[in-house]
Amino acid sequence: MALYKRGKTWHTDFTVNGQRFRQSLDTTDWREAQSNEKELIAQASAGKLAPMSQQFAKLGFTEAAERYMESRKLELAEASIKKERQLLVQPKKFFKSELLARISAERLLAFREWRIGQKVGPAITNMEMGVIRRILKKAKRWHLVGGDVKPLKEPRTVGRAMALDEKLKLLRLAASNPDWQTAWLATNLALNTTMRGCELKSLRWSDVDLMGKLLTIHKSKTEAGERVIPLNSVAFAAILELRERAKGFGGLEPGHFVSPACESAIIDPTKAQKSWRTAWRQITRAIECPRCGRIQTPAEECRDEDCKADIRKLKSPTAKLRFHDLRHHAITELAESQASDQTIMAIAGHVSPRMLARYSHVRLEAKKNALDALSRLDPDRHSSQAEARNSKDEQTGYDTKHVTNGEKRGMVPAELLEKNGRHEETRTPDLYRVKVAL
Numbered sequence: 001m002a003l004y005k006r007g008k009t010w011h012t013d014f015t016v017n018g019q020r021f022r023q024s025l026d027t028t029d030w031r032e033a034q035s036n037e038k039e040l041i042a043q044a045s046a047g048k049l050a051p052m053s054q055q056f057a058k059l060g061f062t063e064a065a066e067r068y069m070e071s072r073k074l075e076l077a078e079a080s081i082k083k084e085r086q087l088l089v090q091p092k093k094f095f096k097s098e099l100l101a102r103i104s105a106e107r108l109l110a111f112r113e114w115r116i117g118q119k120v121g122p123a124i125t126n127m128e129m130g131v132i133r134r135i136l137k138k139a140k141r142w143h144l145v146g147g148d149v150k151p152l153k154e155p156r157t158v159g160r161a162m163a164l165d166e167k168l169k170l171l172r173l174a175a176s177n178p179d180w181q182t183a184w185l186a187t188n189l190a191l192n193t194t195m196r197g198c199e200l201k202s203l204r205w206s207d208v209d210l211m212g213k214l215l216t217i218h219k220s221k222t223e224a225g226e227r228v229i230p231l232n233s234v235a236f237a238a239i240l241e242l243r244e245r246a247k248g249f250g251g252l253e254p255g256h257f258v259s260p261a262c263e264s265a266i267i268d269p270t271k272a273q274k275s276w277r278t279a280w281r282q283i284t285r286a287i288e289c290p291r292c293g294r295i296q297t298p299a300e301e302c303r304d305e306d307c308k309a310d311i312r313k314l315k316s317p318t319a320k321l322r323f324h325d326l327r328h329h330a331i332t333e334l335a336e337s338q339a340s341d342q343t344i345m346a347i348a349g350h351v352s353p354r355m356l357a358r359y360s361h362v363r364l365e366a367k368k369n370a371l372d373a374l375s376r377l378d379p380d381r382h383s384s385q386a387e388a389r390n391s392k393d394e395q396t397g398y399d400t401k402h403v404t405n406g407e408k409r410g411m412v413p414a415e416l417l418e419k420n421g422r423h424e425e426t427r428t429p430d431l432y433r434v435k436v437a438l
Contacts, residue, residue, distance in 0.1 A: 008079035060097035159328030
């Protein structure tokens with residue numbers, strides 16, 4: 001039994017015989033609210049009050065969606081609330097004021113077909129259906145219709161790892177325009193730390209250890225994402241450049257964001273950057289005129305007045321590259337560098353080896369090079385080395401204790417690794433060592 005306020009009005013939330021009742025008491029006076037609550041509890045005990053689920057099922061979809069969102073405020077983060085609201089935009093347009101109790105499986109399938117007719121992908125459609133399912137579950141209606149509504153099959157997208165020339169070209173293009181500086185620095189950090197976009201945006205200066213060259217991720221997609229990442233030379237240079245830029249607008253307080261919000265040319269370091277989507281799209285879609293070398297957006301002819309070359313067939317190889325693919329690319333390079341699974345998971349924040357296998361997809365070029373290395377082995381030299389080893393074993397014998405102790409002498413104590421982190425296996429390799437000209 002509980003009384004709580006929404007605005008200035010008192011509400012009640014109580015349970016009788018396993019049934020939950022929650023509704024407004026239509027008063028701003030606390031004593032009157034107590035009296036009204038006792039009356040409702042008496043009615044519920046006598047079976048004269050409909051439980052919350054039955055009342056909820058009598059609401060129209062739009063009103064039910066709003067009440068559902070209100071009830072989720074205490075359960076979800078702000079970003080998740082925003083996402084759920086966005087996913088409810090189209091269902092509200094379709095169902096409007098249709099009562100939840102009258103929404104059938106046929107209506108749900110009709111909504112899905114309507115969305116597919118709008119050329120919406122199966123992933124988005126499934127997410128929208130997920131919010132509808134949660135609303136109908138709240139109304140105790142989903143079990144009546146859910147058996148006939150199966151999720152659409154989604155294409156399995158593992159992510160993309162770029163070829164070396166694509167990566168270099170992307171970085172060169174991003175550095176060519178001062179308006180893309182934020183996106184360029186974010187690109188360098190993502191490629192050299194495996195950080196997600198949300199992790200970059202939520203990074204504060206209090207999370208940056210310049211002396212130790214470390215980043216601490218306090219807020220991530222999962223608990224495993226909360227980690228400490230050593231900075232290699234490229235990532236450290238990007239942080240220093242962000243710091244120099246922050247000096248210009250006084251944004252170096254510990255609580256200030258490394259990537260601050262900027263609206264109407266006004267920078268607010270107390271707020272995180274919402275997105276660099278526009279700059280990212282321009283970078284990934286930009287092309288270079290083969291005749292004059294001008295960097296520009298795709299068009300029928302070159303924008304240079306003295307060139308006017310036909311560029312209608314030119315297309316950037318990174319045109320459909322997502323910012324999240326930079327994380328995929330970084331993890332792929334870590335996998336190709338022969339770092340252990342434990343090291344990669346510690347850097348990237350993965351939960352399990354299965355998740356690691358989903359993201360780190362070693363490229364065909366690396367596979368081919370690995371197999372080519374096998375063919376370059378000299379059979380005769382390999383055979384002679386084996387014979388020499390066998391001969392030595394026959395002369396000296398196999399001393400298990402000596403070998404084991406030798407291995408122990410080469411090991412670094414775990415507590416020492418934890419203290420200074422200087423073992424080669426725990427360092428983040430420089431994923432990108434090529435200097436990009438600004």
